[in-house]
Amino acid sequence: MTIIADREVCIGAGQCALAAPEVFDSADDGLVELVRPHPDDADLPVVREAVALCPARALRLRDGG
Amino acid sequence: MTTSDLGTSPAQPFPVQRCPFDPPAEYAAMRGTAPIVPIRLPAGRTVWAVTRHAEAQRLLTDPRISTDTTREGFPTLTGEDSRERVADTHPGMFIDMDPPEHDVYRRMLISEFSVKRIRAMRPGIEKTAHELIDAMLAGDRPADLVADFGLALPSLVICQLLGVPYEDREVFQSRTRRMVELVDAPEAARAAVMEIHGYLDDLVTRAEAEPGDDLLGRLVRERRATGELRHDELVGMMFLLLVAGHETTANMIPVSVLTLLRHPEQLAALKDDPALWPGAVDELLRYQSVVDWAAFDRMAIADIPVGDRTIRAGDGVFVLGFSANRDERAFPEPDAFDIHRGARNHVAFGYGVHQCLGQNLARAELEIALRALFERIPDLRAAADIADLPFRYGAPIFGLAAFPVTW
Numbered sequence: 001m002t003i004i005a006d007r008e009v010c011i012g013a014g015q016c017a018l019a020a021p022e023v024f025d026s027a028d029d030g031l032v033e034l035v036r037p038h039p040d041d042a043d044l045p046v047v048r049e050a051v052a053l054c055p056a057r058a059l060r061l062r063d064g065g
Numbered sequence: 066m067t068t069s070d071l072g073t074s075p076a077q078p079f080p081v082q083r084c085p086f087d088p089p090a091e092y093a094a095m096r097g098t099a100p101i102v103p104i105r106l107p108a109g110r111t112v113w114a115v116t117r118h119a120e121a122q123r124l125l126t127d128p129r130i131s132t133d134t135t136r137e138g139f140p141t142l143t144g145e146d147s148r149e150r151v152a153d154t155h156p157g158m159f160i161d162m163d164p165p166e167h168d169v170y171r172r173m174l175i176s177e178f179s180v181k182r183i184r185a186m187r188p189g190i191e192k193t194a195h196e197l198i199d200a201m202l203a204g205d206r207p208a209d210l211v212a213d214f215g216l217a218l219p220s221l222v223i224c225q226l227l228g229v230p231y232e233d234r235e236v237f238q239s240r241t242r243r244m245v246e247l248v249d250a251p252e253a254a255r256a257a258v259m260e261i262h263g264y265l266d267d268l269v270t271r272a273e274a275e276p277g278d279d280l281l282g283r284l285v286r287e288r289r290a291t292g293e294l295r296h297d298e299l300v301g302m303m304f305l306l307l308v309a310g311h312e313t314t315a316n317m318i319p320v321s322v323l324t325l326l327r328h329p330e331q332l333a334a335l336k337d338d339p340a341l342w343p344g345a346v347d348e349l350l351r352y353q354s355v356v357d358w359a360a361f362d363r364m365a366i367a368d369i370p371v372g373d374r375t376i377r378a379g380d381g382v383f384v385l386g387f388s389a390n391r392d393e394r395a396f397p398e399p400d401a402f403d404i405h406r407g408a409r410n411h412v413a414f415g416y417g418v419h420q421c422l423g424q425n426l427a428r429a430e431l432e433i434a435l436r437a438l439f440e441r442i443p444d445l446r447a448a449a450d451i452a453d454l455p456f457r458y459g460a461p462i463f464g465l466a467a468f469p470v471t472w
Contacts (some may be wrong), residue, residue: 012175014425019409028067030179053409055420057126 001039002062003047005032009058014057016059023047032058070374071103076111079104080142080358083387083463085456086324087400088354092116092388101371104383108144112381114358116388118395118412119369119425121361125417129367130382132419134161139364140381147253154262157294157301158361160309164418170302173288174422177226177280183425186226191432193221194437202441207448207469215318215468216311218434219438222426223310227303228279229268235263245359245460265303269296280306306423313356314427316457316464318434321349323454323468325435326447331404332439339436345404346431351411352402354387359461360415361386386412442472 002038003023010025016024017032027033039047051059081089095102096116104114115121124130133139135155139147151161159170176182197217201208208214220238224231240257247254269281273289273296276282281303288294294302325332325345335341361384369376376382390411391399414421419429439445447454448469455466 011420012179013420014180015409018425019178026180028176028181030175030177049409055126055404055416057417058081 001041001044001047002064003034003039004038004060004062005034006058006060007031009056010054011054011056011058015053015055019050019053020046024050070377071111074103076103076105077114077385079106079114081140082242082458083357085458085463086327086353088357088385088387089318092385092391095385096388096392097371099374101374101376101382102315106140106142108142108383110140110144110381111411112383113376113431114388115382115384116392117201118389118392118410121384121386121389121412122416124363124369124371124382125361125384125412125419126166126416127369127417129365130361130363131163131366132161133163134367134441136364138379140362140383141251143251150251150255154258154301154304156450157298157303159302160305160419161174163449167418170298171418171422172384173284173294174280174302174306177283178422178458180425186222186425186426187429187433189225190218190222190433191437194218194433194439197221198437198441200254207471209321209380210319210468210470211315211465212467213436214438215465216315218316218318219311219430222430226280226426227306227310228272228277228281229303229307233264237261237307238311241308242460244308245462246457261308262300262304265300267309269300269303308421309421310426312462314430316355316376316462317349317353317427317431319465319468320353320355320463321431321435322438322445322470323447323451323465324349324353326445327451328402335404335436336439336443341404342432342436343428344407345433346435347409347411348402348404348406349431350413351390351396351406351408353463354390354411355463357387357461358383358385360419367467370435384412386415444472445470446472 010032014026017026020040023036025033025035081091100117100120101113101115103111105111134147134151141147159167197214201213220234240261243257244254272281272285276285363382365376365380367378393399414424448471457464
């Protein structure tokens with residue numbers, strides 16, 4: 001599983017960093033930073049929640065590495 | 066142009082008064098009928114109300130839905146021409162702009178309100194909250210939780226962040242209240258807007274000459290000096306940040322105290338386990354939805370099918386946040402207040418590119434304010450019957466005019 005984060009679309013709401021702090025962070029510019037672009041299966045529920053919470057729809061999941 | 070579907074069914078008169086702890090009874094009936102239903106605004110125009118959570122999120126992210134108040138025919142509650150209302154105040158007010166224009170301004174501010182930056186502000190917010198509680202405890206009983214704490218805390222925090230002298234608070238606090246309370250008196254509301262605007266015009270002029278170590282000073286040095294921002298744009302941005310930065314949280318804090326006092330078993334759980342506070346704050350935001358539709362009035366700029374109806378280009382669209390946040394399709398037992406719910410997908414801050422820029426500051430302020438208040442004053446209680454409290458039903462942002470409390 002790979003997370004694709006579009007920093008051009010991100011508005012820095014920080015919802016992902018709050019929902020799954022071990023996977024997402026906010027960088028110094030306030031936009032999304034991927035701490036773990038390839039999360040474990042165990043992280044999937046919170047990663048999916050983060051994707052759904054993103055108000056700018058800047059996050060996508062892709063199968064495989 | 067196809068005739069709008071708006072005329073085909075009877076329209077619910079709008080706005081309707083909340084209960085005060087629950088949405089107007091009409092919302093559940095409207096939500097049961099369809100995801101979009103016609104509502105009739107006071108001046109007679111019929112627009113669409115969006116009643117359900119999924120459609121609220123979908124339409125708030127749809128580029129065919131505009132928030133640009135300079136468009137001809139943009140819906141207003143009073144029927145006034147929105148272009149006249151915003152003629153002198155539109156520059157820099159990016160809440161009333163569509164992408165890509167909107168994004169230019171928002172991107173200048175994202176780092177100022179990031180999760181990281183707000184985390185760093187927490188000790189300062191805590192110190193301010195405790196100082197206000199110290200003053201309350203040293204003062205007379207009953208205290209007014211609105212003036213002494215709920216309004217004071219976010220005002221102090223936003224003043225310090227932006228670089229607005231707190232001793233000037235009377236200028237913006239009273240006029241912001243007038244601005245939101247006078248929804249049916251557009252000329253008086255506009256006068257209040259222009260007074261805050263005039264004050265900020267002077268403040269920005271002073272900062273241009275001598276920028277301080279604050280958000281305004283940083284914008285002057287990094288954006289104004291480089292020619293990226295004009296003076297009037299900077300004034301508009303400051304207006305938006307100052308007004309949105311205090312009035313919303315100022316209403317949330319007292320209403321949240323009341324909700325927690327009405328649910329003593331959940332308040333006791335929070336006192337036992339402070340780790341529950343972040344979840345409680347999101348549940349308070351969902352359950353109370355103090356903004357409801359007030360930041361989510363829009364206009365369609367192309368036809369949009371929704372279920373078996375179609376929003377036509379030019380139709381007004383009001384997203385009812387309070388209805389979406391009580392939608393049984395998104396939240397099981399939506400009318401139950403439950404701090405253990407763990408539902409962060411409410412739309413109390415909106416959704417889409419306009420979702421509240423200050424949402425993480427608001428969350429931090431609410432968590433710190435409520436926790437400190439109940440830790441320092443464990444037997445805090447209302448000093449009046451709840452039925453007698455002066456709820457601000459007429460204001461688009463729901464709150465209390467005063468809230469006498471004792472201990």
